[in-house]
Amino acid sequence: MILKKYGFIFIAVVLIIIGLTVVLLSDPYRFRPEPQMNEAKYSLEKKDTSKISPVKPMHNKKALPDNLRRIYDVTDKYISLDSAESFWLDNVSNSDFKIVLNAYLYDHPEVFWIDSSSLYSYYETDSGIEVELKFSMSGEKLNSAKKELDAAVKKAFTYVPDTADDLELEVFINDYIVNHCKYNSDAAMCHSAYGALVKGEAVCDGYSKAFQVLCCKAGIECAIAEGTSDFNEDSGTGHMWNFVKLGENWYNTDVTWNDIDSAKFFCERYLFLNLTDSDIKKNHKFSPLYTDADINGNTTFNIFMPECGSEELRYINICCAVISDIEDDSEPIASLIKNARNEEKSCAFVIDKKFSYNEICDKLISGGYINEWINGANHYLSGKKIGMDTKAYTYPNQGIVIVELNYE
DSSP: OHHHHHHHHHHHHHHHHHHHHHHHHHOTTTTSOOOOOOOOOOOOOOEEGGGOOOOOOOHHHHTSOHHHHHHHHHHHHHHTSSSOOEEEEETOOHHHHHHHHHHHHHHOTTOOOBOTTTOEEEEEETTEEEEEEOBSSOHHHHHHHHHHHHHHHHHHTTTOOSEEOHHHHHHHHHHHHHHHOEEOTTSTTTTSHHIIIIISEEOHHHHHHHHHHHHHHTTOOEEEEEEEEOGGGOTTEEEEEEEEEETTEEEEEOHHHHSOTTOOSGGGGGTTEEEOHHHHTTTEEEOOBGGGSOTTSSOOOBSOOOOOOOOTTOHHHHHSEEESOTTOOHHHHHHHHHHHHTTOSEEEEEEOTTSOHHHHHHHHHTSSHHHHHHHHHHHHOOSSOBOSOOEEEEETTTTEEEEEOOBO
């Protein structure tokens, strides 16, 4: 009787285990708590944005030798006038002045009235050079335009959060420019911060100068990067972007490339926010330092070039799910759930650099991992579910995959 009794118990236990196994196989998420996204951790302090002190770091001036800094100070005097006046510089060559003027304009993105097509005229002798800066406007018109730019900068910060760290402020500035400026090479003043912030139309140097103006206003050190880019396979196109300092590290940020007309997904506005030198060089090339450049040739050059080697604040890694273990589905499922509840049109996954990008993409798309993650996310979603007719878009240079979300 005892054997019979325990035999029944054994059979019952086996049946229960089999039943649970069937349930788990049919719905492996039934008894699993909803996955949560890992909270991004970085070492920047929040601050009261009403008490932010603007910065004016003058990195390019500091990078010049003493003899060129003297010319820089004289140039400042004449650029600050209401109209152009010629001035004489003893023992200064045209190449010296060209370096100094570029350094000045890199440090002063708010200066929009120097004609970008000609900059200045000069008469050079063995004893020095006479220079006249080319003003695009002067007098009352210039003073009025300066006030317009000041008002536009003030307006940009109208909706800034009450408290924010420097990364959050940088994202705010990036978003503001992307939302309020349109790329237009035919627009008046398109090479200036005035064009980007007042007129709402600019090209890369206008975007970069506007970004620098707003960053410095927000107390964030920022500088100009000169070079070329390979956008749309148009190799060697002259281009400008920014160096930005967050915490103790410098990063590359290209707001122009964050504002692409063909962009289909919201997260694409952050693809070029806070990149290392090695990452930005995949489709950008730095112009040489002025000490290595042909100054009198028709080439661009850099004066201040900080090393950008940290990935700590690469923003796409912070705002998107990072795939560091292909078999751990918690982070991607949590990201899909979050985006679906916000009715986002997409969900981006960053492929950890330790992996082969192509191999992981093959597993995600052809291997069915993305579909499995969507099934997992749908288990926790009430109401609208994510449809299975999704499309995945690959971005090899950025190391990400973006999944277009449809709902049913």
